[in-house]
Amino acid sequence: MAVEILYRSTRDLETTFLDRKLADAHDQMLELAEVLTQVLVKHVPGLDENLAEEASIFMAKNRTVFAAAFKNNAAALADLDTPADSGE
Structure with missing residues (x-):
């Protein structure tokens, strides 16, 4: 019987990773997206929270470009015009 170690983010319990660095990077991306969502909802009048969350995840995934x-x-x-990341 083989043993396999899986990692997952506490912010995303459904996604698992075989590499701890990838799991940590995913967790950091989600943490950034969470903070961005809060800032956008607070400072952009009339912005729906779901739309703010989608935009925040997009910005967090592409943080080096931004x-x-x-x-x-x-x-x-x-x-950003080149589809390097199809999203999760």
Whole structure:
């Protein structure tokens, strides 16, 4: 009998990972998305919480692109047009 170690995020109990680093990265992405959702709902009048959550997850998954754009490289946002990540 083989033994397999699985990792999962406490924020997403349905998704499991074979690699701890991937599980940690997923957990950090979800944590960032959670904070972004709170900020968007608080500061964007009339924004639905579900839509804010979807936008936050998208931004968290693509945080390196957004970080580059916020560092005076708006052209980095063009990378979002190429479907590198089909989503989860």
